[in-house]
Amino acid sequence: MEALVPAWTYVLIALAILVVLAVVAAVALALRTPRGKATPPAAPTRDVTPPPEVETAPEREDAATAPAEAPEVAPEVAAPTLERPEGTASRLVRLRQRLSRSQGALGKGLLALLSRDKLDEDTWESIEDTLLTADIGVAPTQQLVDNLRTRLRVEGLDAGQVREVLAEELLALVDPELDRRLQVSGEDGKPGVVLVVGVNGVGKTTTVGKIGRILVAEERSVLMGAADTFRAAAAEQLGTWGERVGVEVIRGPEGTDPASVAFDAVKQGIEREVDTVLVDTAGRLQNKAGLMDELGKVKRVIEKQAPVTEVLLVLDATTGQNGMMQARVFAEAVDVTGIVLTKLDGSAKGGIVVAVQRELKVPVKLVGLGEGADDLAPFDPRAFVDALLG
Numbered sequence: 032m033e034a035l036v037p038a039w040t041y042v043l044i045a046l047a048i049l050v051v052l053a054v055v056a057a058v059a060l061a062l063r064t065p066r067g068k069a070t071p072p073a074a075p076t077r078d079v080t081p082p083p084e085v086e087t088a089p090e091r092e093d094a095a096t097a098p099a100e101a102p103e104v105a106p107e108v109a110a111p112t113l114e115r116p117e118g119t120a121s122r123l124v125r126l127r128q129r130l131s132r133s134q135g136a137l138g139k140g141l142l143a144l145l146s147r148d149k150l151d152e153d154t155w156e157s158i159e160d161t162l163l164t165a166d167i168g169v170a171p172t173q174q175l176v177d178n179l180r181t182r183l184r185v186e187g188l189d190a191g192q193v194r195e196v197l198a199e200e201l202l203a204l205v206d207p208e209l210d211r212r213l214q215v216s217g218e219d220g221k222p223g224v225v226l227v228v229g230v231n232g233v234g235k236t237t238t239v240g241k242i243g244r245i246l247v248a249e250e251r252s253v254l255m256g257a258a259d260t261f262r263a264a265a266a267e268q269l270g271t272w273g274e275r276v277g278v279e280v281i282r283g284p285e286g287t288d289p290a291s292v293a294f295d296a297v298k299q300g301i302e303r304e305v306d307t308v309l310v311d312t313a314g315r316l317q318n319k320a321g322l323m324d325e326l327g328k329v330k331r332v333i334e335k336q337a338p339v340t341e342v343l344l345v346l347d348a349t350t351g352q353n354g355m356m357q358a359r360v361f362a363e364a365v366d367v368t369g370i371v372l373t374k375l376d377g378s379a380k381g382g383i384v385v386a387v388q389r390e391l392k393v394p395v396k397l398v399g400l401g402e403g404a405d406d407l408a409p410f411d412p413r414a415f416v417d418a419l420l421g
């Protein structure tokens with residue numbers, strides 16, 4: 032009997048322990064569940080993706096991004112104030128100074144070398160290096176050095192005359208006789224059509240915008256065609272250029288056939304009797320045959336309605352020999368009639384003017400001298416040589 036009592040006691044104690052453990056476990060579970068709820072992974076997601084009705088509210092307030100569903104907002108938006116492009120005279124004075132700043136080092140370097148007391152072989156080699164560094168090209172450099180050597184030997188010049196001789200020789204290289212006028216007028220009552228071609232990023236769209244401004248400043252009526260349908264942003268960019276000076280831009284959806292946009296722009300230009308239609312194009316170079324086909328087609332399609340009066344090839348002056356290779360490809364694809372050299376403000380290598388003209392037998396007609404809206408100037412050989420010589 033005595034042995035049975037402690038045995039039951041043990042059973043009861045064991046049961047009590049089990050009950051206590053069960054209660055502790057239940058409490059622990061109950062406490063863990065609310066902690067988990069406090070940090071749900073879904074919470075941040077809900078924060079960054081508000082429900083649609085929350086999204087639409089701020090959009091309605093924003094007139095600039097108001098979609099077509101709020102047409103009543105549109106008439107309330109004030110018409111943009113049109114800019115007045117800078118007049119020709121002040122633009123040219125300003126840009127000449129900028130040209131001197133970027134190109135002056137070449138002429139000063141040459142003059143310093145040519146003014147040495149003794150013009151030995153080392154000095155002539157330095158003169159050659161200076162010219163080559165400025166991207167003038169091998170053959171023109173050789174020609175310039177030969178001419179200078181002969182003239183300095185035969186004519187026995189003083190320092191002032193050396194500057195004059197150098198200016199004459201540089202001017203001859205740049206060739207002042209070439210016709211650099213932009214052909215922006217058409218015949219038989221049709222608009223002039225300017226087709227602008229070049230690799231992406233060289234400043235093509237910017238150049239179309241700047242030419243538009245120059246024409247507007249000259250009180251010509253202009254229409255632009257955004258035939259760079261490869262990149263939607265390019266058409267938008269051109270749209271902004273146009274809006275600023277009240278020039279309409281014809282465009283198509285991204286990926287449309289560029290030729291159809293160009294066709295439409297020229298068609299509308301004829302119907303509206305504008306003076307000039309400017310057509311921007313895409314310049315993907317990854318496939319030469321594709322590029323030739325595309326540009327050739329754009330030109331052919333335009334010419335069903337009106338002759339293309341000017342084909343401008345835009346080249347970035349800072350790209351040196353790479354730019355020359357691009358120039359060759361484009362010249363094969365389409366008959367280039369003029370070159371626009373952009374970003375001359377950011378390069379001391381103005382000699383590319385000489386190299387590219389020689390290579391393509393086409394004159395440089397315009398130079399880009401900055402990112403400002405009116406930073407485009409006609410290329411004037413005398414002003415250019417003056418800028419070189421400071």
Ligand SMILES: Nc1nc2c(ncn2[C@@H]2O[C@H](COP(=O)(O)OP(=O)(O)OP(=O)(O)O)[C@@H](O)[C@H]2O)c(=O)[nH]1
Pocket residue numbers: 229230231232233234235236237238259262265312313314372373374375376377398399400401402406
């Ligand atoms: N400093 C300087 N920058 C220029 C000049 N011309 C164009 N740019 C800049 O070059 C950049 C490229 O110009 P875009 O006009 O977009 O070039 P794009 O060739 O049309 O390029 P896509 O639109 O991609 O075909 C822009 O930041 C321009 O502001 C220039 O003469 N000087």
